[in-house]
Amino acid sequence: MKIARWMDGETLGEGFVVDDQVVAFPDGQTVADVLRGGLRRAHDLYAAVDRSAARPLRDVGLLPPLVPASVRDFAVFEEHVEGMSADADGVSHVPEQWYRAPTFYFTNPHAIYPTAAVIRPPATVRLDYELEVAAVLGGDPGEDLDPATADERIFGYVIMNDWSARDLQSQEMNVRLGPAKGKDFATSLGPWIVTADEVADRVDADGFLALRAEVYVNDRLLGADLLSNMAWTFAELVSYASRASRVLPGDVLGSGTVGNGGCLGELWGLAGGALTPPPLAEGDVVTMRVERLGELSGTVGPARANPHLLPTARARPKPRARTFAEPSA
Known part of the structure; x- marks a missing residue:
């Protein structure tokens, strides 16, 4: 099954993609409802949809296929x-710590873009794509899940571009935090969730x-890899995310960037720092294709200048107690 969200004129639709059509879930169900119900519930809904009300896929505008509860991105x-x-x-200088556990960071769940979106980056001279696949969780929330149980929580998969x-x-x-503003302006997910x-x-x-996953810039193939070259399975990523923590239906867990040209930064590093191929520029079209999962594209729009410049850090005295006069009675 393929799960999608779309706009049909002014109407929001949520449901299944069947061949070249979209058909809404029965009874006004949403993607969030279906994720909470898990795969079994999704199959029940698929059997109950009214296909006479289907709309041609070409006549609707696809949205991100879910509103994520959170977005973790691994490496x-x-x-x-x-x-x-x-x-x-x-x-290369891969740190020894990388081999110990699947490191991740949290990115912004409020800046999620669909396929065919125009991305407006911040003022940057090194804009990059990152070709990834993400697992989408469904069913019950969980804590301290073992990998077998974690695997049962994987509802499906979606293509992910972690714009950088x-x-x-x-x-x-360099401050040993982040990434933050280098990442939080845009993440693309789409075109739909393909069930596990x-x-x-x-x-x-x-x-x-x-x-197999591939990425093209202006129709030029720049990277291709197999997801099976991951160092940990998706189930192990979910298990690790739940360690002493909690995972929920609607959580998105990115694989991190694939190898062999999965991003420009990797190619720049292997070229000794030479910016070849060049950073993304306005008008560039980035297209990602993953076997069975579909195609996700995005166009680079004009950069957004910093609207509110902040001062640099202020030098401060180090008092340990307030010196304000107390108000008189």
Whole structure:
């Protein structure tokens, strides 16, 4: 099954994509409702939809297929980390800590864009794409899930582009926090959620999802990899996310950028810092295609200048008590 959200004129639709049509869930159900119900409930709804009310897919505008409860983004492709960590000589420095656990960061669930969106980045000279696939959780919330139980919480998968302003990201991560403003302006998800059972035949004996992912800039192929080159499975990512914490239906967990050109930053690192291919510029079209999952595209729009410049950090005295006079009685 494919799960989508769309605008049909002024009307919001939520439901299934069936062949080249969209059909709404029965009884006004939403994607959030279906995720909470899990895959079994989704199959029940699929059997009950009124296909006579279907609309041609070409006549609607696709939205992000869900409003995420949260968005975690991992970094579990060693080849990507090698490229991003390379020095001026193109020599990689993957930290030993990377091999211990699947590191992730939280990004902005309020800046989610659909396929065919125009992305307006902040003022940056190193705009980048990141080709990823994300797991979407459904069913019951969970804490401290083992991988087998975590796997049961994976409702489906969606293509993800973690747009990145590499110059801003580099600056802020020198403070040993983030990434933040280098990332939070846009994440694209789409074109729809493909349910986990639709790709179950592509899960290998070790639990890895063997789907081919490709990224094109202005129709030029720049990166391609198999998702099965992940260092941890999606189930293990969900398990780790739930450790001493809580995961919910509607949570999105990105795989992190695939290797072999999954982002420009990786290619720049392996080229010793040379910006080849060049950073994304206004008018560039980034298209991501993942086997079984569909196609996600986005166009780079004009940059947004900083509207409110802030001062640099102020030098402050270090008093440990207030010195204001107390008000008289």
